[in-house]
Amino acid sequence: MGKVLQIRVSAWTYDEGEVEEAWPRLAELAFSVPLKHHKRGVLEMVAALDDGLRFMDWPAALKNSLAPGLQRVVAIRDQLEGALADWDPRRANALSNELEDALDAVEASCTLS
Numbered sequence: 001m002g003k004v005l006q007i008r009v010s011a012w013t014y015d016e017g018e019v020e021e022a023w024p025r026l027a028e029l030a031f032s033v034p035l036k037h038h039k040r041g042v043l044e045m046v047a048a049l050d051d052g053l054r055f056m057d058w059p060a061a062l063k064n065s066l067a068p069g070l071q072r073v074v075a076i077r078d079q080l081e082g083a084l085a086d087w088d089p090r091r092a093n094a095l096s097n098e099l100e101d102a103l104d105a106v107e108a109s110c111t112l113s
Contacts, residue, residue, distance in 0.1 A: 009084050011096060013041030023103050025110040029058075042099070046077045062111065069106035076102055 013019060019042055020027040030048035031037055033056060037044065053063060053070050076099045083092040 009087050009089050009092065011043065011080065011084060011092060013039070013043070016040040019045055022100075023107040026103065026107050029110065042103070043077060046073055046099075046103075050074050065109050065111065066106060069102065069109055073099065073102045073106060 016039065019040055023045070026049060027040070027045060029052060030045040031040060033048045033052040035048055035051065037048070049066075049070055052058065053067060076095055080092055080095040080099060083089075083095055
């Protein structure tokens with residue numbers, strides 16, 4: 001890394017519209033959490049879902065159905081952020097695939113009334 005030029009290994013959602021297409025129920029739930037949603041990417045959705053699970057007054061049945069999967073999603077997200085911090089793009093890429101698969105499973109378990 002230079003004195004002026006900073007090198008980063010990062011992850012972001014290129015097309016935020018794809019988040020709602022891939023996980024419509026989770027996106028609806030996540031972005032109903034009263035936060036300043038400057039971005040609506042995958043990582044932002046995971047953060048909002050984590051906050052919502054802990055702090056929102058969602059129905060108990062919904063929380064119970066989402067909790068195990070969301071705990072896994074948050075753990076994978078944390079590992080992904082760790083891989084990025086460690087400049088390990090190969091591991092981060094593998095974890096991004098794992099994260100999306102875990103979100104698919106949580107989306108399938110999400111029953112919004």
